[in-house]
Amino acid sequence: MVPIHQRILKDIESRIISGIWPPGHRIPVEHELLKEYQCSRMTVNKALSVLAERGMIIRRRKLGSFVASRQIDRKVMDIQDISTEAELAGHEHSHKILMRKIEMLDSTTATRLGEAVGAEILRLHCLHAVDGKANALERRIIMLDVVPSARAESFASVPPGKWLLDMVPWSKARHVIRAVSADATTARLLETERGEACLTLIRQTWQDRRTVTYVEFIHPGDRFQFAGDFHPNERGVIDQPSRGSAS
Amino acid sequence: MVPIHQRILKDIESRIISGIWPPGHRIPVEHELLKEYQCSRMTVNKALSVLAERGMIIRRRKLGSFVASRQIDRKVMDIQDISTEAELAGHEHSHKILMRKIEMLDSTTATRLGEAVGAEILRLHCLHAVDGKANALERRIIMLDVVPSARAESFASVPPGKWLLDMVPWSKARHVIRAVSADATTARLLETERGEACLTLIRQTWQDRRTVTYVEFIHPGDRFQFAGDFHPNERGVIDQPSRGSAS
DNA sequence: GATCAGCTTTTGTCTATACAAATAGATACA
DNA sequence: TGTATCTATTTGTATAGACAAAAGCTGATC
Incomplete structure (x- = not known):
């Protein structure tokens, strides 16, 4: 109890x-x-x-x-559920689907994902804006055999990240954070300069052994950061007290 | 009373x-x-x-x-303990103190830290190298009234992050990750080009309500990334900074 | 010797009550 | 109008006592 x-x-x-x-x-x-x-x-x-x-x-x-006002104690998924984050912070979020295409997994991508060549995937490009300003470019792959219901979803009203978060349970996620310089296309979409430092978050989510989704978010470095608070003790980490040394 | x-x-x-x-x-x-x-x-x-x-x-x-042992939940701190991480991965780590200065907290910095103006601090600049190549520029502030023993420490043999990890218990940490362009000084120290995208990690650590230390790490974007695996219900911690074998 | 039940120590949780301290808002007063 | 004072609300601290739960220890029993 x-x-x-x-x-x-x-x-x-x-x-x-x-x-x-x-x-x-x-x-x-x-x-x-x-x-x-x-x-x-x-x-x-x-x-x-x-x-x-x-x-x-x-x-x-x-x-x-x-x-408390600060985003204290945010959990793993929050790290890039842009719409939820923005709303929590009292900002207005919008997104636009730039590309939505069903295709077969090519060998390069298959290797990167650790999945089989030829699997059916949904490829999405999506531009996020917060308070009317471009905030993130999202490039996503969804494995259609793992998430078949994504085939019928346009993602016009609900951003893909949020939709997946609600729809699909996951057992593991891997995050990679990098700093990269914006290429010409990225710079144009994010309304910034070519060569500008951008923060990239790559995330792959698994359900059991199967990839659910693979996504890259590119954020303009001058408008975006990741932040989080941690408390060491929260999870009740047990550190074995040394026995017999008490005196 | x-x-x-x-x-x-x-x-x-x-x-x-x-x-x-x-x-x-x-x-x-x-x-x-x-x-x-x-x-x-x-x-x-x-x-x-x-x-x-x-x-x-x-x-x-x-x-x-x-x-408790001072390193409860190592995963959180590992996000930045470069030397330990590098050694674990079989790489050679070295560091060099560029600046070590005791001063009073100015009003700008005091506001940023949420501490009182005039508090005595130790300001440290430190360059980290892994396998002989510059890997991080560390700019750190240590609150001397919270960690008085830092006054007598040169940090020549033990890097400040590791020293603090061993010496001082902490109750809360806040991390911020950003992408920035290298300025001239940073570029020179990190052996990279001016304007190059860099990954910045800022961490503030508290003990009770008092700041223990505030630190900024600047990593060259072409040589560094943060990566970590997560499982649902686990804490949102980016662990294992790995040198970017960018693929 | 092995196992199980009960004993003891120490922390975990909970109650019911009491008074203290901070402070917003109302009221009285100059 | 401005100011001082009172009041009601809400949290802060503290008490004394009770039983529960974890876990090491002891001793009885087979």
């Missing part, structure tokens, strides 16, 4: 992480939470104190508790 | 930081502490829980509480 205070903590945490409660949102006061969870105030207080200690919420007497 | 549980917390914390209680040391049990501080068990428990939440101690029923 999960302790109550941890249940409260996880409930609130998930609402923060998912964006249901955006930064600045006022969390129910202790009094309301103890009624909802049928527990004592100290129990609620413990949960909220831990969240405050982690920097996920800010607590102020008389005012209440609020979701 | 400082609350009791914070006094207990600070007392224990300072003994851990100072090294009086080394990793693995058994902390007095709650029963002893409540006698020493003349307070209730819940108060002691609160203090110890916070320390456990911060990862400074490990608590185990029946066994007691122990000072």
Whole structure:
């Protein structure tokens, strides 16, 4: 049985992480939470104190508790779910499909993905904009035999990353981050100069042993960064205490 | 008046930081502490829980509480411990201190760090090379009031990142990854061209609410990338900086 | 010797209550 | 109008006590 205070903590945490409660949102006061969870105030207080200690919420007497403004504690997938990220931060996101093509996997790409030559893939090029300014060029491959439902999807209204995130469970992801200079085409699309430093994120996602999707995001270096906070202890890492050395 | 549980917390914390209680040391049990501080068990428990939440101690029923090893969750820190990483991968790593200077925190930097103007800091510039080729330019600030022992350290034999990892426990780290173009100085030091895309990693590490260190690493984009594998539910950590055998 | 049950220590969780401290907002007053 | 004071709300800290859970230890039993 999960302790109550941890249940409260996880409930609130998930609402923060998912964006249901955006930064600045006022969390129910202790009094309301103890009624909802049928527990004592100290129990609620413990949960909220831990969240405050982690920097996920800010607590102020008389005012209440609020979701902290900084994107604290973001999870793996968030690293490039552009639309969600932008919305969480209160920005407007839009995307445009530049190319959508079904083809067979050629040998070069197949090798890079570690998949079989000739597999059917959906190749997508997509341009993302945040607050009306080009923010990322996305080049994606989706394995159609793993995600057959992608065949019928236009991705006009939901960006591919978000769609996949909702549709397909994954068991492993590999990220590579690089800095590259923009070539002429990229520079034009991203509304920047040729040779400008760009941040590239490459990500391959697997389900079991099969690749689900492979994607490259190219971001203009002057408008984009990756950021994340980490707490060493979060996962309850157990470090074996040395026995018998106590004295 | 400082609350009791914070006094207990600070007392224990300072003994851990100072090294009086080394990793693995058994902390007095709650029963002893409540006698020493003349307070209730819940108060002691609160203090110890916070320390456990911060990862400074490990608590185990029946066994007691122990000072945690300083490298909890290595994966997070590995993102930047160049020397360790290089050695693990079988490469030879060297570093050279370019600048080492004690100064007061100016207002611009203080704002960026969220610290008080005028605090004493150690400013370090350091060039890292892997297999004889320049690999990273490190610009670091160490807060001397948080890490007073840094004052006496030359960092000639042990690189600052590794030294801090061994010496100072931390409770939170923030990473920012950016792409920037090399300016003339950076290009010269990194043996690359001016304007070349570089990968910058900025990391700020906290202990409690105090900054321990702030560091920028600038890597040549043609020789470096971050890569890492992730599994769902794991923490979003980019580990294993690998030298770019760009393919 | 092996196994199981019970004992002991230590931390984990929870309750119910109490008073303190911060502070926004309302009210009284100059 | 501006200012000081009061009040209500919400979090912060602390207490004393209770039982649960983990895990090492002991001893009885087969």
